Amino acid sequence: MPTTATTGVTDVPTETVDAWGMNTSSKSPVIRPRSVDELRTALMQARKPGSCAGLRGAGCSYGDASLNSDGLVLDFTGMRxxxxxxxxxxxxxxxxxxxxxxxxRHALPHGWWPPVVPGTMYPTLGGCAAMNIHGKNNFQAGTIGRHIREFDLILADGSMRTCSRDLEPELFRAAIGGFGMLGVFTRISLQLRRVSSGDLWVQPITRPNLTELVAYFEDHWEASDYLVGWIDGFGGGRGVIHQAWYLNPDEDEATKRTLTEEHQDLPARLFKVIPRSWLWWGLWCFFHRPGMRLVNAIKYWLGRRSAKHLRRHRQALVGFSFLLDYLPGWKHAYKPGSFIQYQTFVPKENAVAVFEAQLRLAKEHGVQPFLGVLKKHLPDPFLMTHAVDGYSLALDFPLARDGKDRMWRLARAMDDVVLEGGGRFYLAKDSTMTPEVFEAAYPDEALRRFRDLKRELDPASLFQTDLSRRLLTPSTR
Ligand SMILES: Cc1cc2nc3c(=O)[nH]c(=O)nc-3n(C[C@H](O)[C@H](O)[C@H](O)COP(=O)(O)OP(=O)(O)OC[C@H]3O[C@@H](n4cnc5c(N)ncnc54)[C@H](O)[C@@H]3O)c2cc1C
Known part of the structure; x- marks a missing residue:
């Protein structure tokens, strides 16, 4: 494999590193350290003139958050x-x-479950901490940062800091959610959640528009463990909510069985016949606007039917939490194009108006979302937090190979509406933000403190990614 001179790094094979949404990639030398010592050696390579280090976990961020076209990529999948x-x-x-x-897999048989999980089980703890991820229970459990007790962080000069709420509390609040800019997590200590069953109670509910969906969330969040809404972006914002609760200790007569991996594992075949890995081919036939309009409509009507007939029922934690993993490779249905996710976080008093305006703008620009997901959020104490006291709407937009200009025009129009509504964006999902929008979305004081810390801990800007170069102006990188 070739080596690269443009990044200042030699003797390291160059690879194509993809964004999860397949919408961008970089060609970079990639090192996969297997220990802290190997990481320190890799950082010496990255300190060579003309290079820098972009940190990468499983690469599940939708955009360019773990790409580094100008230097080395340090991939942590070897430290597992x-x-x-x-x-x-x-x-x-x-x-x-x-x-x-x-x-x-390690903890559930003992009755413990990760307190906060994303919609897929493949991200790494380092990547989750760096983005301070949220789950469908954000309104109850907060972000993953709330459950991190302590971590070790290797700084740009190679020194290690142990951080917790008592030791280095400021760095603790800044590195969690600090998108890999302040240092490398090398050990994370996480408090898991006790569960007395491997199942949840789940209740589907349909509502005809966003106003009623949000009203349902507002009326029921205090008495729910999980709430997530699927939105039909073609149908003006109607949708299906899934409300879920942990089981009480006396409700599972077969705890030992439901806590096993066998009970949790997603079936390899649909209806015991069709391999799950084939399913995206079927989906591919529908991945155009009329097809997805139909799929969304069917999903809504099926949701209505099951809400009527299927009252509260039990579902395994894995099946409920990682629904998208049921369809391995589903993103390839977007090929030969790709897609972006545009997720906005808006204070609750403005959420419905902003989300409705986003859907209206999408229709006017002729780029309608194939998938929409609504969640409820709470503010958290982390410096670069994306969460607000309100709601988020995540919209998956297809990106045709010649569709970038149109999508970016739509993103600019939606940015204005979101900012006017006091909203924020999420770096793990972002592909379109400009430095101006980034500046406007975060409180001045938080940005100033983050930049001060970056200058203090990483004066030569060792840690960079394509995302950080896109959003942080050179004087503040
Ligand atoms: C299908 C799907 C569903 C998702 N659902 C959700 C969801 O519900 N909620 C949510 O919050 N997110 C969700 N995500 C986003 C995902 O959880 C985040 O992007 C997460 O950061 C990915 O982790 P990763 O290991 O893949 O990290 P990467 O994407 O590789 O990197 C993410 C960030 O972490 C940094 N980083 C990686 N390792 C380290 C380290 N050791 N030290 C310091 N920094 C590091 C990188 O530089 C980068 O900035 C979803 C993603 C997918 C693909």
């Missing part, structure tokens, strides 16, 4: 050891490349 787990307390210590999947 669970270092310690106490089945009495549910505290798990792990290397940064340990995935959410590894965590649940």
């Amino acid at each position: 050891e669970i270092l310690a787990f106490d089945p009495e307390t549910g505290v798990l210590d792990a290397e940064p490349g340990v995935t959410i999947e590894q965590v649940w």
Whole structure:
């Protein structure tokens, strides 16, 4: 494999590194350290003139957050050891490349579940901490940062800091959600959640528009463990909510069985016949506007039917939490194009108006979302938090190979509406933001403090990504 001179790094094979949404990629030398010592050696390479280090977990961020066209990519999938787990307390210590999947497989048989999970089980703990991810329970559990007890962080000069709410509290609040700009997580200590069953109670509910969906969330969030809304972007914002609760200790007569991996594992075949890995081919036939209009309509009507006939029912934690993993490779249905996700977080008093305006703008620009997801959020204490006291709407937009200009014009129009409504964006999903929008979306004081920390801890800007170069002006990188 060739080596690259443009990045200042030699003797390291160059690879194509893709964004998860397939909408951009970089050609970079990639090093996969397997230990802290190997990481320190890799950082020496990255310090060579003309280079820098972009950190990468499983690469599940939709845009350019873990790409680095101007330097080295440090990929942590080789540091994937669970270092310690106490089945009495549910505290798990792990290397940064340990995935959410590894965590649940290790801990669930002992009655512990990751307190916050994204919609897929493949991200790493390092990537989840760096983006301070949220789940369908954000309004109850907060972001993953709330459950991180402590971490070790290697700084740009190679020194290590141990951070917690008591030790280095400011760095603790800044590195969680700091999108890999302040240092490398090399150990994360996470408090898991006790569960007395491997199942949840789940209740589907349909509502004809966004106003009623949000009203349902407002009326029921205090008495729910999970709430998530699927939105039909073609149908003006009607949707299906899934409300879920953990089981009480006396509700599962077969706890031992429901906590097993066998009970949780998604079936390899649909209806015991069709391999799940084939399903995206079927989906591919519908991945155009008329097809997805139909799929969304069918999904809504099926949701109505099951809401009527299927009252509260039980579903395995994995099936409920990682629905998208049921369809391995589903993103390839967007080919030969790709897609972006545009997720906005808006204070609750403005959420419906802003989300309705977004859907209206999408229709006017002729780029309608194939998938929409509504969640409820709470503010959190982390410096670069994306969460607000309100709601988020995540919209998946197809990106035809010649469709970039149109999509970016739509993003600019939606940015204005979101900013007017006091909203924010999420770096893990972002592909379209400009430095001006980034500046406007975050409180001045938070941005100033983040930049000060970056200058103090990483004066030569060792840690960079395509995303950071896109959003942070050179004087503040
Ligand atoms: C299908 C799907 C569903 C999703 N659902 C959700 C959801 O419900 N909620 C949510 O919040 N997110 C969701 N995400 C986004 C995902 O959780 C985040 O992008 C997460 O950061 C991905 O982790 P990763 O290991 O793939 O990290 P990457 O995407 O590789 O990197 C993410 C960031 O972490 C940094 N980083 C990686 N490793 C380290 C390290 N060791 N130290 C310091 N920084 C590091 C990178 O530089 C980058 O800035 C979803 C993604 C997908 C693909």
